[in-house]
Amino acid sequence: MKVLIADDDAELRALIAFTLGQAGYLVIKASDGHAAVRLFEAEAPDLVVLDINMPGLSGFQVCEAIRARSRVPVMMLTVRGEEEDLVRALGLGADDYLTKPFSPRTLLARLRALLRRAGMESSPPLAVGRLTLDLAEHTVRIGAAETVRLTKLELRLLQMLLANAGHTVSSERLLMQVWGHRSGGDRQLLKQLVHRLRQKIEADPAAPALLQTAAAGYKLVVD
Amino acid sequence: MKVLIADDDAELRALIAFTLGQAGYLVIKASDGHAAVRLFEAEAPDLVVLDINMPGLSGFQVCEAIRARSRVPVMMLTVRGEEEDLVRALGLGADDYLTKPFSPRTLLARLRALLRRAGMESSPPLAVGRLTLDLAEHTVRIGAAETVRLTKLELRLLQMLLANAGHTVSSERLLMQVWGHRSGGDRQLLKQLVHRLRQKIEADPAAPALLQTAAAGYKLVVD
DNA sequence: CAGCTGCGTAACCGGTTTGTCACCGCCCTG
DNA sequence: CAGGGCGGTGACAAACCGGTTACGCAGCTG
Numbered sequence: 180m181k182v183l184i185a186d187d188d189a190e191l192r193a194l195i196a197f198t199l200g201q202a203g204y205l206v207i208k209a210s211d212g213h214a215a216v217r218l219f220e221a222e223a224p225d226l227v228v229l230d231i232n233m234p235g236l237s238g239f240q241v242c243e244a245i246r247a248r249s250r251v252p253v254m255m256l257t258v259r260g261e262e263e264d265l266v267r268a269l270g271l272g273a274d275d276y277l278t279k280p281f282s283p284r285t286l287l288a289r290l291r292a293l294l295r296r297a298g299m300e301s302s303p304p305l306a307v308g309r310l311t312l313d314l315a316e317h318t319v320r321i322g323a324a325e326t327v328r329l330t331k332l333e334l335r336l337l338q339m340l341l342a343n344a345g346h347t348v349s350s351e352r353l354l355m356q357v358w359g360h361r362s363g364g365d366r367q368l369l370k371q372l373v374h375r376l377r378q379k380i381e382a383d384p385a386a387p388a389l390l391q392t393a394a395a396g397y398k399l400v401v402d
Numbered sequence: 403m404k405v406l407i408a409d410d411d412a413e414l415r416a417l418i419a420f421t422l423g424q425a426g427y428l429v430i431k432a433s434d435g436h437a438a439v440r441l442f443e444a445e446a447p448d449l450v451v452l453d454i455n456m457p458g459l460s461g462f463q464v465c466e467a468i469r470a471r472s473r474v475p476v477m478m479l480t481v482r483g484e485e486e487d488l489v490r491a492l493g494l495g496a497d498d499y500l501t502k503p504f505s506p507r508t509l510l511a512r513l514r515a516l517l518r519r520a521g522m523e524s525s526p527p528l529a530v531g532r533l534t535l536d537l538a539e540h541t542v543r544i545g546a547a548e549t550v551r552l553t554k555l556e557l558r559l560l561q562m563l564l565a566n567a568g569h570t571v572s573s574e575r576l577l578m579q580v581w582g583h584r585s586g587g588d589r590q591l592l593k594q595l596v597h598r599l600r601q602k603i604e605a606d607p608a609a610p611a612l613l614q615t616a617a618a619g620y621k622l623v624v625d
Numbered sequence: 626c627a628g629c630t631g632c633g634t635a636a637c638c639g640g641t642t643t644g645t646c647a648c649c650g651c652c653c654t655g
Numbered sequence: 656c657a658g659g660g661c662g663g664t665g666a667c668a669a670a671c672c673g674g675t676t677a678c679g680c681a682g683c684t685g
Binding site: 330331332333365367368371372375 | 641642643644645646
């Protein structure tokens, strides 16, 4: 699931990106309206989060440009009390909005509600490097090879790693994201799950090329 | 267009009723949760506006009761800063919410956006591939074969699958769309319904050609 | 009232998935 | 060099999942 974030406030952008990244979304960032439109066309995100006040094109203009060619869900960010903005944004085809300041949790809840409404079926499989992950079908394809069926947990694990492709993800975080809670002791589970996943996706499971062990965690290596 | 408003604040209720009345909606009012549920059943409104804090049943409980039997759009009203409430409301199946205080204009804009969205979804193609679904008659025809009578639930299930023909629809989503239930243990129901539907529409129910099991859900296969 | 239909519930079966345990080899350190 | 920590591996049992059969209950209808 690819999300485009457009906001000129670098700090807020980073916060949102971090939150969504944690939740398993792939995040693309833009710091002004022109970049947002460009990235939208280049990356075809599944959801767009737009600040209204931006240098260059305003959020309104970006929203309009997006709506001219796509019905992708758009969430607008506004400052409190600018009611005119809301009416205008919704009129332009935005699907929802958030008033700053907001908490990450609220953002996530609203965003999920939006995606649920939009029908997640339309989400194209997310691809990074040679890996193509199809969330709906629970499958991966590696390069041009056969597609492989994954179980629920394997899918979640791979999704997390893919969302942070190239970077190490700590065991603790994986444990948290895949199983939801659980205290420290359960390294064994992760060990097993990684093992099972490697059996499925690695050409030579004994010498992992994709899912590599890193200090205190694992990382996905893509070209 | 009939709208049910449930709020214990008489003044706010009147304001909303006036606003919506002006805008051409037919308004029904309830001052507590029990009345809301009763009126909902008696009047079958097209949209519901629910305050969370009400004597008798809370907005949550009313929302739950409504979702148990209908997919009508629900908008919740909350007081500012009760973030827990928002998350919970959206989790219960509410479609949108407003934070008090809000202006009539905002309410109207959000409400229209909601109806627009709900309205969009009411245009599923009736015929896809070899399948022809007749919503009014509660029947399907497969290819040139006999038409088959479907029950209400079977029809809804098939309608959902048809709307996403060729793509997997998750069990959770189906559960939600067909019964209105919040996701939970009720996989049994879906299992049964799928079984019964297969008996009716599959040439060989033991080897489904149309309604296939997919990872974490089902999909309709059309040529 | 008897029978039918629609639908929720329970129980069972076989296959898959997941959790657990035991053991291995490697590296690090005392 | 012995021992402990850590990741990888294989084996096995428990839990889960989808399909199926069976039953119960409510509402309708002749």
